[in-house]
Amino acid sequence: MTSPSSLPYRPCAGAMMINRERRVFVGQRIDNVLEAWQMPQGGIDPGEDARAAAIRELGEETGVAPEHLEFVAEAPEELTYDLPPELIGKVWKGKYRGQRQRWFLFRFTGADSDIDIATPHPEFRAWRWADPADLPEMIVPFKRALYEQILHAFADHLG
Template identity: 70%
Template sequence: MSDLPYRPCAGVMILNRDGRVFVGQRLDSTLEAWQMPQGGIDPGEDALTAALREVGEETGIAPEHLTLIAEAPEELQYDLPDELIGKLWRGQWRGQRQRWFLFAYSGTDTDVNIQTAHPEFRAWKWAEPAELPAMIVPFKRDLYEAVLAAFDEPLRRHARPKP
């Protein structure tokens, strides 16, 4: 299976005014894992356009509530566990290679609506960035640590001072 390619994707970290990050629980998983919005890049689509599309499809958040803060300087990737290769994505991919974007969110909680046309999340919440690696499925933990490292400086710059 190591000869399978990586699925091209966009990942999105949405930072609210309190310096917390949007995470959702997938509908298709019984795990208590939480993840940030992400999804495939369609043929002919650029990564930023895909990122904004995925945010809308997964969270209902309109683009006017998002301001781009940063883009990870390089693609990040992860491999599926052996037992999932061939079962996900019709067996076409061994994992994902992702372009990650960090957005500031100017909307309110009422602007989030995970009951979209094709819902992907059963629940959502705001989480501290440092908590993200512990919240994700184990095989994506290194990826989330790399996302946090890529956005370290802008996250510190936009962090809300602790009382």
């Protein structure tokens, strides 16, 4: 059996989308029974630019069109998280130990009616705007440190 530490990280892009009140879009995953909420994120396709992947993922998961997004900032470094041992082998066909992520902050310039999570391949069953400070408590526990790092990276734009 392959050791989890020998598995690579899945390349991924994440998007923190804030509204005019500097509240953050979070969605409740459709495939998880936990009450956890998360920001949009997803894999980077081979040859795809990380920021382009973040914008694509926002569209795929929230229905938000690129014209309703204003780029604000990119986290200065790649962030990683490890899956808990019980999920390795069950997620991503067992190919990865976790994710390495490039995070981007976008200002949402549209109206709430421009958000539609009933996309062709829905990932969220519900969504809402959340206070940034509440994010670490809303996410699944194994991603808590990651969300604290994201908040730190974008602190100058959230206050």
